[in-house]
Amino acid sequence: MTQTLADMRRDYTRDGLSEDQAPAEPFSLFQHWFGDAVKTEQLPVEPNAMTLATVDAEGRPHCRVLLLKGLDERGFTFFTNYDSAKGEQLLANPFAAMTFFWPALERQVRIEGRVERVTPAESDAYYQVRPLGSRLGAWASPQSRVIRDRGELESLLADTEKRFLDKAPNCPPHWGGYRLLPERIEFWQGRPSRLHDRLNYRLVDGAWVRERLAP
16 A cells, blocks of 8 residues: 555545535425536536445344435435335334445535335336336345355346246335434535534424534
């Protein structure tokens, strides 16, 4: 390595985040920041990529990167296999945290709250607009389960393709969406000398409270 980990640092100078720039509720600010990310971030960065953290029945945390696929005033939606490891963890402990990081904008958003399944109709609506390969993959892959090798997965896909050779695949009963209902959303804007801006929104008795956190 030409540079040690201790020497790896970057000064953030692009922007700031003040209270007079922030609305009373967090959703419009998130949508504004997300729009900026869509316009600014360059491939291979996916603006809707986020880290999802869950906790299993033994209290052990787990993290992975997923794609956000829905956003409205109710919350933040993603889709997966209900029988996957994350599905089992959410069944045991229906709370999660999301983190979005947009490096070109020097911004981060952290979201925490309760998670619930979306309706079957919502899951089916999203499933039907996915590419055919992704729809077949939802049937073929026993997500998070141990398999012998790549050949076993390809064999499962081949069997699935035969099954749906003459008809369009329907949404599997073991696959669908989750919605994170936010109770806390923190907006982080990088600033020089690590004196970053952090505006935190907390849901208290149905109303959002905005506060500044020290960096």
